[in-house]
Amino acid sequence: xxxxxxxxxxxxxxxxxxxxxxxxxxxxxxxxxxxxxxxxxxxxxxxxxxxxxxxxxxxxxxxxxxxxxxxxxxxxxxxxxxxxxxxxxxxxxxxxxxxxxxxxxxxxxxxxxxxxxxxxxxxxxxxxxxxxxxxxxxxxxxxxxxxxxxxxxxxxxxxxxxxxxxxxxxxxxxxxxxxxxxxxxxxxxxxxxxxxxxxxxxxxxxxxxxxxxxxxxxxxxxxxxxxxxxxxxxxxxxxxxxxxxxxxxxxxxxxxxxxxxxxxxxxxxxxxxxxxxxxxxxxxxxxxxxxxxxxxxxxxxxxxxxxxxxxxxxxxxxxxxxxxxxxxxxxxxxxxxxxxxxxxxxxxxxxxxxxxxxxxxxxxxxxxxxxxxxxxxxxxxxxxxxxxxxxxxxxxxxxxxxxxxxxxxxxxxxxxxxxxxxxxxxxxxxxxxxxxxxxxxxxxxxxxxxxxxxxxxxxxxxxxxxxxxxxxxxxxxxxxxxxxxxxxxxxxxxxxxxxxxxxxxxxxxxxxxxxxxxxxxxxxxxxxxxxxxxxxxxxxxxxxxxxxxxxxxxxxxxxxxxxxxxxxxxxxxxxxxxxxxxxxxxxxxxxxxxxxxxxxxxxxxxxxxxxxxxxxxxxxxxxxxxxxxxxxxxxxxxxxxxxxxxxxxxxxxxxxxxxxxxxxxxxxxxxxxxxxxxxxxxxxxxxxxxxxxxxxxxxxxxxxxxxxxxxxxxxxx
Numbered sequence: 037x038x039x040x041x042x043x044x045x046x047x048x049x050x051x052x053x054x055x056x057x058x059x060x061x062x063x064x065x066x067x068x069x070x071x072x073x074x075x076x077x078x079x080x081x082x083x084x085x086x087x088x089x090x091x092x093x094x095x096x097x098x099x100x101x102x103x104x105x106x107x108x109x110x111x112x113x114x115x116x117x118x119x120x121x122x123x124x125x126x127x128x129x130x131x132x133x134x135x136x137x138x139x140x141x142x143x144x145x146x147x148x149x150x151x152x153x154x155x156x157x158x159x160x161x162x163x164x165x166x167x168x169x170x171x172x173x174x175x176x177x178x179x180x181x182x183x184x185x186x187x188x189x190x191x192x193x194x195x196x197x198x199x200x201x202x203x204x205x206x207x208x209x210x211x212x213x214x215x216x217x218x219x220x221x222x223x224x225x226x227x228x229x230x231x232x233x234x235x236x237x238x239x240x241x242x243x244x245x246x247x248x249x250x251x252x253x254x255x256x257x258x259x260x261x262x263x264x265x266x267x268x269x270x271x272x273x274x275x276x277x278x279x280x281x282x283x284x285x286x287x288x289x290x291x292x293x294x295x296x297x298x299x300x301x302x303x304x305x306x307x308x309x310x311x312x313x314x315x316x317x318x319x320x321x322x323x324x325x326x327x328x329x330x331x332x333x334x335x336x337x338x339x340x341x342x343x344x345x346x347x348x349x350x351x352x353x354x355x356x357x358x359x360x361x362x363x364x365x366x367x368x369x370x371x372x373x374x375x376x377x378x379x380x381x382x383x384x385x386x387x388x389x390x391x392x393x394x395x396x397x398x399x400x401x402x403x404x405x406x407x408x409x410x411x412x413x414x415x416x417x418x419x420x421x422x423x424x425x426x427x428x429x430x431x432x433x434x435x436x437x438x439x440x441x442x443x444x445x446x447x448x449x450x451x452x453x454x455x456x457x458x459x460x461x462x463x464x465x466x467x468x469x470x471x472x473x474x475x476x477x478x479x480x481x482x483x484x485x486x487x488x489x490x491x492x493x494x495x496x497x498x499x500x501x502x503x504x505x506x507x508x509x510x511x512x513x514x515x516x517x518x519x520x521x522x523x524x525x526x527x528x529x530x531x532x533x534x535x536x537x538x539x540x541x542x543x544x545x546x547x548x549x550x551x552x553x554x555x556x557x558x559x560x561x562x563x564x565x566x567x568x569x570x571x572x573x574x575x576x577x578x579x580x581x582x583x584x585x586x587x588x589x590x591x592x593x594x595x596x597x598x599x600x601x602x603x604x605x606x607x608x609x610x611x612x613x614x615x616x617x618x619x620x621x622x623x624x625x626x627x628x629x630x631x632x633x634x635x636x637x638x639x640x641x642x643x644x645x646x647x648x649x650x651x652x653x654x655x656x657x658x659x660x661x662x663x664x665x666x667x668x669x670x671x672x673x674x675x676x677x678x679x680x681x682x683x684x685x686x687x688x689x690x691x692x693x694x695x696x697x698x699x700x701x702x703x704x705x706x707x708x709x710x711x712x713x714x715x716x717x718x719x720x721x722x723x724x725x726x727x728x729x730x731x732x733x734x735x736x737x738x739x740x741x742x743x744x745x746x747x748x749x750x751x752x753x
Contacts, residue, residue, distance in 0.1 A: 072478040074121045074717035079162035079222045080480060080669075081714075085293035086483035087491075087671040089715045093722035098690045098752060100701045105751040106144035107706070109744065110137070115710065116729025116745045117220075117478075117668065119162045123172075123187070132729060133177045133747050138190060141725075142718045144749060148190035152178045152201070158564060161291070161478070161711075162222040164230065166252050173252065174354040175230055177219040179564055182206050182232070182250065197255030204234060205259060208243040209281075215243040218564045221291035221356075221478070222390070225299065226332040231301055233288025236521055237565065239519045240606065242309045244280070245287025247328070249335060259335035260566060263287065263305055263323045270337060271322030279317055283574060286324035290478050291356040293372070295386060301332040302359075302372055302386070306352030312610040313348070314504060315407035327353060327382070329389060329508070339389030345411035348403070348459055350472055355480030358432070362392060362488060362637045371627055373483065373530040373637070375476035377458060378612065379424030380417050380633065393419040393640050403459035405503055406606055408460045411740050419640030423633045424475045424494045426466040427455045428616075434624045436659070442622040445498060451500060453575050454537030462608070463504045469625075471615065473498035477534070479669025479712050481680060483637075484694060487563035490635045491670045491678050491694070493648055498616035503608045513579025520565060526612035530579070534574050536613060541580040551577050587692070607701045616674065622651070628663035632670065632680065635699060644697040648690075649683030668731050669712040681709025681726050689713065689726050689750070707743050716729060725749040 046111070074091070081087045094102065114132030121128050126147065127139040134157075138152040149313030156179040164175040165187065172187035182204055184196035189618025192200030206214040216237050223232030227247040236242045247261040262284040264279065265272040275283065286308045293302045308317055308324040325344035330337055344351045357374040362383065372386040383392040397414050403410035425432070432446040452458065452466040460466045474495035481492040504527070509515040518527070521539075527529045529539040542551065552573050554564050569578070575646070618624040628647040636643055649664030666682035673679070677700065678692045687708050691701040715724045 043625075044742045050561070059379065070745060071358060076714040076716045077118070077165055078224075079119050079121060079164070079291065079669065080356055080712065083224060083294035083296055085265050085291070085356035085480065086358045086360065086485070087435070087480065087633065087669060087712065088484060089671065089673045090671055091122070091715055091722050092675035093717070094673065094677060094715075094724065094752060096677060096693055096700060099675070099677050100753055102691070102701055102724070102750045103753060104703070105721075106142075107748045107749070108139055108144040108146065108747045110746060112745055113743060114729065114745065115156055115159070115743065116727040117159045117161050117711045118727050119712040120626065120714050120725060120727065120747065121163060121165055121749060122714060122718075122725075123165050125189070125718050127725065127747070128163050128165065128174055128187070129727065130176070130746065133157060134160050134176075135699045136163060136174065136176045136185065136190065137185075138174075139568060139747065140725065141716060141749075142721075144747065148178070150185055150190040150192070151182070152181065152183060152192075154181060156218070156564060158218045158235070159220045161220055163221045165223060166225050166230070168228075175223060175252070176230070177204070177222070180217050180347070182219075182223075182230075182255070182311075184252070184255070188628055195254065202250060202255040202389045202697065204232075205243070207248075207260075208246055213569070214241070216565050217243060220289055220326060224292045224294050225252070226299065226301060229258055229332065231292065231332065233292075233303065233305075235289040236287045237309070237427040237520060238311050240284065241282070241519075242284025244283065245285050245305060247288055247303055247330065247335065249332075251261055255478055259719075261303075261328070261330055261335040261337070263326075263328075264308070265322065266464035273319040274322040275317060276319065280292070283317055286321070286326075290354045291480075293356045293359055295359060295370075298385065298387070299332045300338060301330050302357050303328040303330060304353030304355070304357060304374060305422055306354075307344070307347040310609070311347070311350040311608050312501070313405065313408060313608045314346055315409075317608060318346070320411065321347065325351060325355060327372075327384070340387055341384060341415075343374075343378075343383065343415065344378075345414060346409070348408070349456065349468060354476065354478045355473070355646065356660055358481050358483045358490070359386065359463065360483050360488075360490070360637060361485060364638050371637075373481060373490055375481045377470060377473075377475045377477065379422035379475040379494060380427065381420055381423070381468050381481070381582075382417055383493065383637065388670075391417075393417055401454065401459065402459045402538050404461055405459070405650070408459070414457045420635050420642070421640075423492060423631065423635070423645070424496050426469060428453050428469050428498050429626070432625050434618055434622070434626055436618070436622060437620075440618040440622070442615075442623065443619055447624070460501050460503055460610070462505070465500040465502045467616065469497075470495060471497040472613065473497065473665070477667055479667060482670040482672040484672045486674065487694070488637045489643060489694065490637050491632065491672055493632045493666050493670060493680060493682055494630065495665050496625070496629050496631065497665060498625055500616055503545075504611045506607055506609055510570065511575065511579055513575035513577070514583070516568070516576045517579055521576075522609065522612070524613060529583070531612075533643045539580055548577050553581065574726045627659075627661070630666045630683065632678070632697065634694070643695075646692070646697040648680070650686045652686055660674070667710045671713055671715060673715060679713050679715070679724055679727070681711060681713060684708050684710055687723070687728070689748075703748075705748055706746050709748075721751050723749045723751050
């Protein structure tokens with residue numbers, strides 16, 4: 037495909053008639069009335085997902101006097117990543133086990149708790165509020181279910197779906213009992229529609245990543261957009277002929293943004309399965325790794341931009357884009373800003389998808405893996421410059437100690453390098469920077485509309501990856517393991533502890549029931565595999581306990597029911613996740629290992645960049661400004677303050693001067709605050725609140741043992 041035709045697939049605009057359906061006209065404000073007041077009524081601040089508050093009681097001059105106003109202990113172990121919403125004095129959010137809670141936002145006292153009875157340990161990043169002025173509802177996902185509950189009482193609403201809930205596995209493709217979908221991010225409300233995507237397995241089998249709008253009253257599906265196009269739909273020819281029948285993912289797991297006045301919902305999607313080998317999906321694979329602009333009333337595509345063609349690196353668009361207005365040369369453009377795992381931020385005219393800064397299709401070498409056909413080019417923005425380093429070089433290797441440097445140099449000489457879009461091979465490990473967990477991650481960016489500045493936090497961690505040839509599985513359990521488990525836990529079940537634990541001799545640590553519960557319910561980074569039936573679960577457990585043998589049921593014949601579903605359809609697989617970590621457990625490159633960045637949206641230039649996060653033990657050794665991995669995003673206020681937790685090794689909520697990046701204040705948390713904070717006003721007092729859950733679904737090199745969880749709010753004296 038030549039560059040002109042590729043670009044026609046990358047930026048595509050519907051006809052004037054279709055735009056008219058969406059009510060698109062001149063520049064308009066998209067700031068909903070609720071966000072201009074005292075509430076934080078929508079996840080990420082408002083439907084524009086800009087993480088901005090007009091509140092200014094807490095400001096640069098007094099933020100250093102913040103103190104803890106209240107704390108609510110959730111009474112559970114496990115991580116929390118939720119951005120709580122606050123509406124009319126009530127805070128709504130999740131516990132680690134996906135119970136929904138309502139707290140008095142002035143005191144932190146529990147008002148109600150909704151327990152669905154469904155056990156789930158998936159990351160849950162927020163709930164959704166809807167009202168028509170007469171009644172108010174909270175929408176929340178638990179595992180594969182979407183619930184509607186009375187906002188005042190927390191009681192499920194029986195008229196919604198089937199006794200208060202909708203099974204999101206239904207109406208995707210084929211037998212719904214063989215599908216797995218577990219949303220992590222909340223859906224978004226447009227009028228009487230609840231629009232949502234979901235989290236899918238990252239290996240076969242996986243359902244398609246359909247975007248769906250549900251009626252807020254009944255739970256009935258009102259429209260569906262197929263992110264894996266079907267025959268006759270736009271983009272169908274970017275896949276093999278019959279791929280739509282079994283291709284999976286291309287899903288929205290990171291959340292959405294909404295231009296309410298124009299009626300456009302902006303949907304970023306992730307990669308298609310398999311994440312790292314795509315011989316069964318040769319082509320550009322629209323609409324994987326794509327920012328979609330859809331008519332919120334109908335699901336009709338208005339325009340799209342594909343950020344990665346034929347993704348082989350799991351470079352999902354990981355967060356909602358932020359709606360912004362950019363002024364240049366006296367002209368204001370209503371735009372949209374999308375941050376990425378690659379360390380790029382893209383800016384587009386939100387009405388038609390026209391880039392505000394040039395985007396260049398850059399060439400990369402072809403894959404040398406048999407059967408693979410990598411894309412010859414990838415779209416890179418000319419401005420802004422990446423907020424994360426792009427290629428591992430020798431001068432970047434750690435100098436923390438002479439021993440660490442010597443080790444890193446020896447390893448470096450064995451790697452394949454060349455930038456983050458160099459295809460992963462089978463002969464030597466490929467160094468990928470930014471690593472597979474960002475750059476920018478699911479926290480997303482904050483935007484100050486008054487100053488035109490965007491704030492984004494970033495990870496700088498090298499990962500090294502290699503592909504290996506699959507071999508035929510000897511049993512049903514082994515087939516399931518190879519397809520769904522080996523990516524994280526490796527083929528030999530050794531894992532990459534402590535992020536991905538070893539499963540060797542797991543029967544000495546967990547009972548069969550505990551293993552089955554973890555598989556069915558998911559935990560942290562591991563999605564829930566609700567599609568596995570009893571026979572498949574039993575076969576998997578038997579394989580984990582005795583890979584070399586097992587009973588006749590464990591070593592099922594190739595004709596056994598369920599065997600074909602989990603047969604190895606891919607010739608190659610990633611051998612596992614590998615971070616470039618020195619023998620002492622620290623990143624094997626020079627700091628910063630995590631940053632917070634301020635970008636002038638008018639010019640695309642950086643105003644400042646600072647390290648974000650610390651390793652407490654390195655601080656004691658005089659290394660205080662290393663930065664660290666961080667998950668969860670910033671918020672910015674009219675008071676000139678950027679608040680962010682996110683750091684996974686220290687237990688801090690920090691406040692920075694939005695103009696300079698100077699640290700103004702830091703508050704102690706009982707556990708790490710790997711979540712995006714919220715701010716609101718109640719009874720004349722401004723609060724800043726964050727979920728402190730200690731661990732993250734993305735993993736930690738030093739996870740706390742059985743971390744607890746608490747919501748902690750700060751205010752002025």
